[in-house]
Amino acid sequence: MTGYTEKNRMLIAVDCIIFGFDGETVKILLIKRDIEPEKDKWSLMGGFVQAGESIDEAAQNILTSLTGLNGVYLEQLRVFGNPDRDPVERTVSVAYFALIDINKYKKQLNHRFHAEWFPIKEKPPLIFDHEEMVETAKTYVRYKAAHHPLLFELLPKKFTIPQVQSLYEGIFNIQLDNRNFIRKLTAANLLIKLDEKDKLNSKKGAFYFKLDKKRYKTNFPNLLSFIPKGSK
């Protein structure tokens, strides 16, 4: 342990991996970078941590400035700090991921950043080590979602069970038995059935549900398993 003198001060950045779901596809929000280096290339939304600001605050501010959204699910992923990750100057970046309902977001987009949603599977190459960040985030979200009802953060206020199922199938890249999925999900006791039906995807129509927020909050740290054991 050495003293404070003659230490190396560095830039601290925050980069946000913003995931969204539109009812069909899992997407990621990218911006077209407006500064050198790598101007006009696609990048995660990010920024530098300011003097009086905690890192969490910085992440929240960056997210809000782009999406206009507050109260969105935002979690620290991890730090990326290779000495040469930013060619201009040593910059340590703290990656955060956000989960948002795309529809909620659409209207409030700040166009200054030239942001665009890309289906996860068709995203363009990214600058610096942002590819690695996205991969890490995808892996982590999968991991966490296998135990926590995390993915509800991606859904709109009211949603149908088949929608939830296709979200899980998209995230985990698997096929699920809809009959067992329905039962597992309703058994979890997290949903409240509404009277309305969504008739877009079937003639019979699927009932809308909303989250039971109380139970959701209380049960959040508990384990849930929507993924059958046999499916790697």
Place this chain on the structure above:
Amino acid sequence: MTGYTEKNRMLIAVDCIIFGFDGETVKILLIKRDIEPEKDKWSLMGGFVQAGESIDEAAQNILTSLTGLNGVYLEQLRVFGNPDRDPVERTVSVAYFALIDINKYKKQLNHRFHAEWFPIKEKPPLIFDHEEMVETAKTYVRYKAAHHPLLFELLPKKFTIPQVQSLYEGIFNIQLDNRNFIRKLTAANLLIKLDEKDKLNSKKGAFYFKLDKKRYKTNFPNLLSFIPKGSK
């Protein structure tokens, strides 16, 4: 997203929460701080990230300088970056946790740091936000160990099943049924039985086992559950 000019450069530190197990108790390694502020108070082992060094390397170097150990389990926990967490100057700290077998460590201790092992339940107050770091690490290790065979990192090369059990009981603060535990553990197929017995704790003696490293590595990311559901 703003440019690189006029940015706030900050100190980046690494702090290590070092957990160890001596066969009976889970312990944490602390050092007596030798610089101001808070000189002579207990603290996590830490240091600043140097210019050419990645954060992971910095953490590894710090760990090695204290314990003399390499190849120890070391994982990034998360960043602590409140503006006032270090009273001297804004410092962002990346917390890492390490899991080590205490016996392995004993001989190589670097005495320069006045380090000492404390049973987790009897640790002294710590400086800055180190308490919060330790709490976060404890919670996270519990969480991860509930699904991964993480705790084997704390055990010596050869160990008995009752030892593993008391480790789990210590970490999770629960009592486990030894008969079910034995079966679960052997069913996981991670252990190789040795001929030797440990006779210290019983007259009958308990067989030593060693890890099946191949299976351990391959199965590491898979889920395992040693903790019964009923025990919060």
Place this chain on the structure above:
DNA sequence: TCAAAAGTGTTCGAATTACACCCATGG
């Protein structure tokens, strides 16, 4: 010989899976 820890076997109920089948309805 007996106390105490290590380890095996057995039972029972809950949870998981696979899958047959019914429901509602727009074209």
Place this chain on the structure above:
DNA sequence: CCATGGGTGTAATTCGAACACTTTTGA
């Protein structure tokens, strides 16, 4: 009137918790 997705019912199986019982051996 039938194809299509939504949803219920049910049998077969696995899994986990509880617990009776055997084994070993030093004191």
